[in-house]
Amino acid sequence: MHVIAPEHWGDACRYAPGMPDIAVPTLPSRDLGATSQFYRALGFAEHYRDDRWLIMARGTLTLEFFPHEHLDPATSDFQANLRVDDLDSLHRDIAAAGVPLTTTGFPRLTPIEVQSWGARAAFMIDKDGTMLRLIEN
Numbered sequence: 599m600h601v602i603a604p605e606h607w608g609d610a611c612r613y614a615p616g617m618p619d620i621a622v623p624t625l626p627s628r629d630l631g632a633t634s635q636f637y638r639a640l641g642f643a644e645h646y647r648d649d650r651w652l653i654m655a656r657g658t659l660t661l662e663f664f665p666h667e668h669l670d671p672a673t674s675d676f677q678a679n680l681r682v683d684d685l686d687s688l689h690r691d692i693a694a695a696g697v698p699l700t701t702t703g704f705p706r707l708t709p710i711e712v713q714s715w716g717a718r719a720a721f722m723i724d725k726d727g728t729m730l731r732l733i734e735n
Contacts (some may be wrong), residue, residue: 623678625728626666633663636725639695671704671727678730685734689720
C-alpha cells in the first residue's frame with residue numbers, strides 16, 4: 599500500500615472553512631498522466647495533479663487517484679459507485695470515448711441493465727482494472 603503523509607498532500611487536499619462534508623473514492627493509477635487522459639475523454643476535468651495525486655471531476659462526480667505503478671489490472675479489486683441522475687448520457691459519453699462494450703479486456707463497458715437489486719446500472723472497468731458501478735439515482 600502506498601501511503602502519502604498529510605504534509606505532502608498539497609493545497610488541493612486541505613480543508614477550507616465552509617467546505618461540504620463529502621466522501622471521495624481514492625483509486626489506483628499505474629500512470630497518473632494516462633489516467634488523466636483516459637478520464638478527460640470521458641468528460642472529466644483535471645482539478646489537481648502532481649507526482650503523488652490526481653483529482654478529476656465531472657459535474658458533481660469527483661475521483662481521486664494515487665500512484666500504484668505495480669498494479670495488475672487483471673487482479674485489481676478496487677471499485678467505486680457513481681450514482682447519477684442521467685445514466686444514459688454518462689453511458690453514451692463513455693461509449694463515444696471508445697470504451698468498448700465487451701466482457702473482457704481493459705477498459706470495458708457493459709450495457710445498462712436492470713440489476714437484481716432493482717436499479718438500472720452498468721459497469722465500467724478502467725485501464726487499471728478499477729470497476730466503476732454506474733448506477734441511476
